[in-house]
Amino acid sequence: MTQPSAPKKKLRVATTSLAGCFGCHMSFLDIDERLLQLLELVEFDRSPLTDIKHCGPCDIGIIEGGICNGENVHVLREFRKNCKTLIALGACAVTGGLPAQRNHVGLGACLQEVYHYSLGVENGQIPNDPELPLLLDKVRPLHEVVRVDYFIPGCPPSGDAIWKFLSDLIAGHTPRLTHGLLHFD
Numbered sequence: 038m039t040q041p042s043a044p045k046k047k048l049r050v051a052t053t054s055l056a057g058c059f060g061c062h063m064s065f066l067d068i069d070e071r072l073l074q075l076l077e078l079v080e081f082d083r084s085p086l087t088d089i090k091h092c093g094p095c096d097i098g099i100i101e102g103g104i105c106n107g108e109n110v111h112v113l114r115e116f117r118k119n120c121k122t123l124i125a126l127g128a129c130a131v132t133g134g135l136p137a138q139r140n141h142v143g144l145g146a147c148l149q150e151v152y153h154y155s156l157g158v159e160n161g162q163i164p165n166d167p168e169l170p171l172l173l174d175k176v177r178p179l180h181e182v183v184r185v186d187y188f189i190p191g192c193p194p195s196g197d198a199i200w201k202f203l204s205d206l207i208a209g210h211t212p213r214l215t216h217g218l219l220h221f222d
């Protein structure tokens with residue numbers, strides 16, 4: 038495995054979860070004690086791991102989850118605008134993933150099923166508060182909305198795969214996932 042050497046200036050990394058389940062972030066944390074090594078090399082901008090609300094200029098943006106609503110589109114565009122390299126992390130970001138199963142049902146039918154016909158629901162209403170982001174007609178992968186530089190498949194990708202990928206990238210190499218690290222489930 039490539040061992041990155043410490044750069045003079047720390048790279049800035051932002052991460053976010055859009056229509057994801059946070060499983061890819063959990064897998065990121067599965068790099069375990071190597072997190073300390075990573076923190077020698079990078080500092081975090083906007084991320085569920087920090088309290089930064091907006092993505093500033095960054096070297097690397099890592100996004101889990103596809104795009105299911107208007108807010109997702111807004112955040113994705115903010116990341117694309119600010120991150121030199123944008124990574125789609127996990128099946129949801131790469132293809133829409135399991136949440137994209139709703140594309141076969143249709144948004145109206147899906148909302149009706151949940152808010153009107155679910156077991157135990159009586160006089161249910163589809164939420165319509167303007168504070169809530171509007172759902173898109175379909176769940177979409179990131180690359181249908183912005184340009185994506187790298188894709189890491191897997192649901193989730195393993196911590197070892199994420200570590201190898203980031204190590205290569207930080208060391209200035211083209212990231213390569215060898216056979217054992219590349220999977221799609």
Ligand code: SF4
Binds near residue numbers: 057061102
């Ligand atoms: S790829 Fe899998 S683990 Fe990652 S956000 Fe999607 S459902 Fe969760």
